Amino acid sequence: MTEPVQLFVTCLVNSLYPDVGKATVRLVEQAGFRAEFPLDQTCCGQPAYNGGFAKEAAAMARQTVDVLDETEGPIVVPSGSCAAMLTHHIPDLVKDDDSYVAAARRVANRTRELTQFLVEVGHKAAPVECDERVTYHASCHGLRWLQILEQPKSLLDEAGVTRVDLPGEDECCGFGGLFALKMPELSTAMMDTKIANIEASGADVVVGVDVSCLMHIGGGLRRRAGAIRTKHVAEVLAGESE
Amino acid sequence: MTSQLTFRGRIQEAFTAGVPVAIETATRSRYQRRLAAAAAFPEMEATRDRARDIRSEALRNLDAYLGQFVDVTTERGGVVFFAADAAEANEYITELANAENVRRVVKVKSMVTEEIRLNTALEHAGVEVVETDLGEFIVQLAGETPSHIISPVLHKNRYDVAELFAAELGVEYTDDPAELNDIARKHLRERFLNADMGISGVNFAVAEDGAIALVTNEGNGRLSTTAPRVHVAVMGMERIVPTRADLAVLLEVLARSATGQKLSVYSNIVSGPRRAHEPDGPDQLHVVIVDNGRSATLGSSVAEILLCIRCGACLDACPVYRHVGGHAYGSVYPGPIGKVVTPSLFGLEEWHDLPAASSLCGACQDACPVRIDIPRLLVDLREQTVGHASRSIRTGLAAYSRLATRPRLFRLATRAVALFGRLWSQDGWLRRLPFLLPAWTRRREVPAPATQTFNDWWRKRGA
Numbered sequence: 001m002t003e004p005v006q007l008f009v010t011c012l013v014n015s016l017y018p019d020v021g022k023a024t025v026r027l028v029e030q031a032g033f034r035a036e037f038p039l040d041q042t043c044c045g046q047p048a049y050n051g052g053f054a055k056e057a058a059a060m061a062r063q064t065v066d067v068l069d070e071t072e073g074p075i076v077v078p079s080g081s082c083a084a085m086l087t088h089h090i091p092d093l094v095k096d097d098d099s100y101v102a103a104a105r106r107v108a109n110r111t112r113e114l115t116q117f118l119v120e121v122g123h124k125a126a127p128v129e130c131d132e133r134v135t136y137h138a139s140c141h142g143l144r145w146l147q148i149l150e151q152p153k154s155l156l157d158e159a160g161v162t163r164v165d166l167p168g169e170d171e172c173c174g175f176g177g178l179f180a181l182k183m184p185e186l187s188t189a190m191m192d193t194k195i196a197n198i199e200a201s202g203a204d205v206v207v208g209v210d211v212s213c214l215m216h217i218g219g220g221l222r223r224r225a226g227a228i229r230t231k232h233v234a235e236v237l238a239g240e241s242e
Numbered sequence: 243m244t245s246q247l248t249f250r251g252r253i254q255e256a257f258t259a260g261v262p263v264a265i266e267t268a269t270r271s272r273y274q275r276r277l278a279a280a281a282a283f284p285e286m287e288a289t290r291d292r293a294r295d296i297r298s299e300a301l302r303n304l305d306a307y308l309g310q311f312v313d314v315t316t317e318r319g320g321v322v323f324f325a326a327d328a329a330e331a332n333e334y335i336t337e338l339a340n341a342e343n344v345r346r347v348v349k350v351k352s353m354v355t356e357e358i359r360l361n362t363a364l365e366h367a368g369v370e371v372v373e374t375d376l377g378e379f380i381v382q383l384a385g386e387t388p389s390h391i392i393s394p395v396l397h398k399n400r401y402d403v404a405e406l407f408a409a410e411l412g413v414e415y416t417d418d419p420a421e422l423n424d425i426a427r428k429h430l431r432e433r434f435l436n437a438d439m440g441i442s443g444v445n446f447a448v449a450e451d452g453a454i455a456l457v458t459n460e461g462n463g464r465l466s467t468t469a470p471r472v473h474v475a476v477m478g479m480e481r482i483v484p485t486r487a488d489l490a491v492l493l494e495v496l497a498r499s500a501t502g503q504k505l506s507v508y509s510n511i512v513s514g515p516r517r518a519h520e521p522d523g524p525d526q527l528h529v530v531i532v533d534n535g536r537s538a539t540l541g542s543s544v545a546e547i548l549l550c551i552r553c554g555a556c557l558d559a560c561p562v563y564r565h566v567g568g569h570a571y572g573s574v575y576p577g578p579i580g581k582v583v584t585p586s587l588f589g590l591e592e593w594h595d596l597p598a599a600s601s602l603c604g605a606c607q608d609a610c611p612v613r614i615d616i617p618r619l620l621v622d623l624r625e626q627t628v629g630h631a632s633r634s635i636r637t638g639l640a641a642y643s644r645l646a647t648r649p650r651l652f653r654l655a656t657r658a659v660a661l662f663g664r665l666w667s668q669d670g671w672l673r674r675l676p677f678l679l680p681a682w683t684r685r686r687e688v689p690a691p692a693t694q695t696f697n698d699w700w701r702k703r704g705a
Contacts, residue, residue, distance in 0.1 A: 009696050011646070015656050016689055018696035037700045040649035048639050050602055051631065052624025056643035063647045092618075144604035172561045176601025178635060183599055184681040186253055189565045190601070191686070219686030222671050 004073040005033040008064075008111075010082045010211070011043040017211045023238035024078045024114055030238075031123040033073075040067045046085040049093060051178040061090040062100055068110075069103040075111045078234050080142015080209045083113040088145050113142055114234060115151040115209060125158035128239040134231070135166040135203035137194070137217070139210040143170055152209055152233045159237055166206070167197045175216040191220045198228060207233050249595040252570045264399045265389075265567040269558040275502030276555060276609070283498065293495045294612040296488040297549040300449075300480070301540065307449035307482045308531065314452035318514030320527040327534050328358035334530055335360060335441070335474055336367040342472055342526075344369060344438040348430075350456065350463045351375035352443025353391060353552055354478045354532055356574040357587070360441070371441075372433045374462035376426055383410045389568030389576065392500050392554035397567050430462070440466035440524065444477035445551075446492055447529075450485045453513050454529070457496060457506040464510050473524040475512070479536045480548040492551060495611040499553040535587035543626075544619045547582045549612045556616065559609035562599060571596065578606035582619045590623060594630045597623035656695045663691040 005028050009021040028035045045060030064086070068075055077083040087108045094100035112120065134156060142148035149170070156163050174180070174190025194217060198206050204227065208214050211232055218230035247255065280286040300307055312322045325331035339347070347369055349355065361371045361382075373382040377395040381388055384406055388394030395403070404417035413425050442463060446455045454475050456463040467473045483489050497503040516523030539548055557563045557577030568576035573584040573593070581600060585593040597620045606616045628636075645652045670690045674683040682688065 011656075014696045015659055015691050018692045018694065018699055021696035022699065037697075039653075039697065039701070042646035042649055042652045043642070045643075045646070048643060050621065050624075051635070051639065052597075052621060052626075052628045053631075053636075053639050053643075054625045054628075056639050059643050060646045063649075067649075140601070140603035140605070144608055170605075172601050172603035172605065174561070174601060176603070179598070179601045181635070181679065181681045182632075183250055183253075184684060185250070185257060186562060186565065186599065187601070188685040189257065190561050193561075193565070215689055216686060219671070219682070219688065222687040223673075223685060 002032060002034040004036045004071075005117075006068060006071045006073055006075045006110075007035055007037045008041055008044070008068065008075055008077045008082070008086070009037070010077065010079045012211050012215070013078060016215070017232065020078055020211055020232040020234050023232070023234035024076065026238040027114065027118060027123075027234055028076060030126060031118055031121055033121075036071065036073075038067045038071055044082050044085045044090065045093075046082055046089070047177045049085065049089055050176070054093065058093050058097075061093050061104070062097075065090065065094070065100060065103050065107050068107045073110070074117060075107065076114055076117045077111060078114045078209070078232065079211065080113050080139050080146055080148050081212065083111055083116075084141040084145035086111040113146055113148050113209060115155055116146060116148055118155060119151040123155075125155040125237055126239070127160045128236065130159075130161045130236060132204035133162045133164050133202060134205045134207045134236060135164050135198060135201040136169060136233075137166055137173065137198070137206050137208045137213065138170045139208050139213045140172050142209050148209060152207070155237055156207065156233065161236060164201050164203050166201045166203070168193070171197075173213050173217050175213045177212070180216055187216075188220065191216060195220055195224070199226075204228060205236075206230050207236055209233050247572070249570065249572065249599045252572055253566045256566050256570045261565065261567050262397045262399070265397055266564050268393065268396050269564050272502065273558045273609075276499060276558070279498040279502040279504070283504075286495075286498070289491060289495055290611050290613060292491050293551075294549065296483055296491060297551070297612050300482050300484060301545065301548055304480065304482065304540065307484055308479070310449040311447055311452055311482060314450070315514065315527075315529055318452055319517070320452070320514050320529055322529045322531065325530055325532045325534070328532070331358050331476065331530050331532050331534070332360055332363035335476075335528075336363055336369070338472070338474065338528060339364065339367060339369050339439060342438065344472065346433065346437045347371045347439045347441055348374050348433055348437040348462075348466045348470065349378070350440070350442035350458065350466045351378045351394065352441070352476060353574065354443050354476050355441065356388060358476075358532060358534065360476070372430070372437075374430050374434065374460075374466055375458065376423070376460060379426055379430065380406065383407075387569070387574065390554060390557055391552055391575070391577070391579075392557075397569065434462075434465045434469050437466070437470040439472040439474060440468075440470040441474045441476065442467050444475050444481050444529075445496065446483050446489055447477055447481055448484075448486055448489050449482055451513065453486065453489070453511045455489055455493065456510040456512065457493065457508070458510075459501070459503075459507040461508050464508055467510065467512055468523050471524055472526045472528070473512070473515070474528045474530060476530045476532060479531050479533050480540075496551055496553050499551075499555040499609070499611040539586045542586065543622050544582055544586050546614055547579070547586060547619060549614055550579055550583070551612060553611055555609040555611060556606035559605040561603060561605065562601070578616045579614075582616060582623065585623055590626060594623075594627035597627065653695075653697055657698060659691045660693055660695050660698070663693040
């Protein structure tokens with residue numbers, strides 16, 4: 001009987017990038033775990049939390065804790081920022097709600113971002129066919145709240161992917177959730193710097209652990225009609241889908 | 243301290259005018275220097291922790307430490323004045339200047355005097371004020387305001403300064419930095435010697451022995467506080483540390499965080515006015531302790547911001563600051579720290595858009611020597627001003643939250659969105675959504691929803 005892993009795929013992956021979720025399933029299975037998916041999961045509440053909508057964020061946080069706390073095993077999230085929401089911000093959001101403090105703490109302790117999980121369990125990335133040069137963009141919340149930086153890079157290297165360094169890899173791309181809509185000029189100015197760095201890296205594909213940042217960077221790259229594309233790290237590591 | 247435009251308006255203006263390249267170059271290079279300084283100091287992380295503990299202790303017992311500081315200073319012949327607000331501080335200092343027949347003042351760079359607009363008050367009272375920090379001197383000459391806590395003139399390059407000096411000081415044009423430095427030095431030297439009063443800020447005040455620490459790299463702090471017959475030190479109420487040993491810890495992190503130096507070139511410690519047996523120093527020392535909103539901040543949910551030691555590290559680390567520069571913040575306190583300090587000192591209602599101007603990337607907290615959780619404070623301020631969010635964002639989030647707390651409804655709604663995915667363009671992107679999200683689509687395309695949600699895929703897979 002293999003150990004179960006609970007997938008929390010995030011609302012963006014569910015609706016916009018299900019292939020990232022499917023790739024996550026394959027990776028978790030390759031690592032020797034049984035993937036489970038609690039069907040009642042929705043959104044961790046991060047956009048509301050970052051925007052200052054504490055009441056709405058807390059409601060979504062409680063829903064997320066309810067769904068995950070009744071399951072067993074590690075909770076794996078293919079997103080640094082949603083993982084950080086589960087590990088750091090949800091416990092903070094419900095700290096005055098006695099009925100949720102312990103459950104939020106339990107969920108936080110079980111939660112891992114995908115590449116963090118794979119490295120922790122000693123997974124060796126399988127070689128993948130990839131003749132494109134990739135570069136890694138370190139999304140902020142994974143980087144600064146969970147120290148996700150070397151994990152995805154080492155997995156990509158193990159998989160035999162040609163990886164080039166990204167100048168300013170740890171600088172924000174300018175997404176920032178509602179920030180991207182409230183301050184579009186600033187958000188896209190930051191995106192321009194990120195894209196200039198991506199172009200300077202000589203990569204064909206920019207890889208990250210957060211589809212939200214990739215959606216923003218990808219939307220900007222797409223508008224420029226260049227050839228550079230974005231991919232979630234899981235899609236690269238899991239190879240072609242079945 | 244009012245701004246006509248919103249932050250968004252000011253950055254649009256800044257982008258139209260063109261943000262000086264110097265800002266990005268200077269912040270990046272100093273950020274690198276700071277990383278190098280930290281790497282070369284194995285105790286850096288432990289020292290940051292100690293510095294945070296010291297600042298926290300100072301704030302926890304602020305009343306007691308301030309009391310101790312006042313007692314020692316008074317005993318040594320200094321005069322302490324508590325100013326509830328900017329007006330009281332300015333009134334005290336201008337009245338003192340009048341009473342002492344002060345006509346010329348030399349000033350050491352100080353954020354709190356910028357905050358209370360002391361120069362304006364003194365000039366109204368007919369006193370000539372000269373800024374003696376090179377950067378502040380340039381800013382004053384240009385009739386501008388500082389754009390950075392540590393480097394007031396970060397927004398100018400040497401050619402700007404060369405033109406300014408030629409126009410304002412009647413010297414021959416030169417853009418050689420050493421020559422420009424020389425011009426400023428000659429000009430200032432005379433001011434130091436003729437000044438009746440020296441005004442400084444206070445980097446830290448030590449409670450146990452009344453020491454006032456002043457950190458500069460130009461030596462102007464020492465001249466300004468010793469040559470004139472009256473020294474006025476203006477300090478933010480929170481600038482206190484308990485002991486001399488604590489001061490040493492803070493100076494170590496301050497220099498490394500501000501400029502990547504092990505120690506600033508001049509760390510002056512002033513202890514009272516000149517005593518009978520001492521050859522020089524001012525006849526009078528006045529310490530003006532400024533509240534101006536700090537007591538209220540101390541009792542608020544963002545009290546942590548008072549740990550700040552004004553090193554400017556968060557400004558250099560901030561991608562927003564790098565892109566817009568300090569003037570876009572519309573306040574004397576720019577950058578990440580300014581987004582909390584400005585609303586908490588000058589009013590959250592008026593400055594509610596500053597906390598919104600962040601992607602919450604966390605680079606500021608990483609850089610902060612006393613580890614202030616600036617992202618958390620920004621979220622806190624956003625919670626307090628959530629009513630300012632646009633109607634579409636408010637109703638959108640409320641609706642999304644209702645859906646996301648009802649899993650079956652959420653599944654139906656996301657499935658409905660997936661239907662739109664099938665009507666999308668072939669390549670999975672749209673240039674624009676009619677009537678929706680122009681803020682997004684002006685410069686970015688929109689990805690198509692998938693034709694099947696992950697949730698539905700999983701259920702079919704299991705079936």
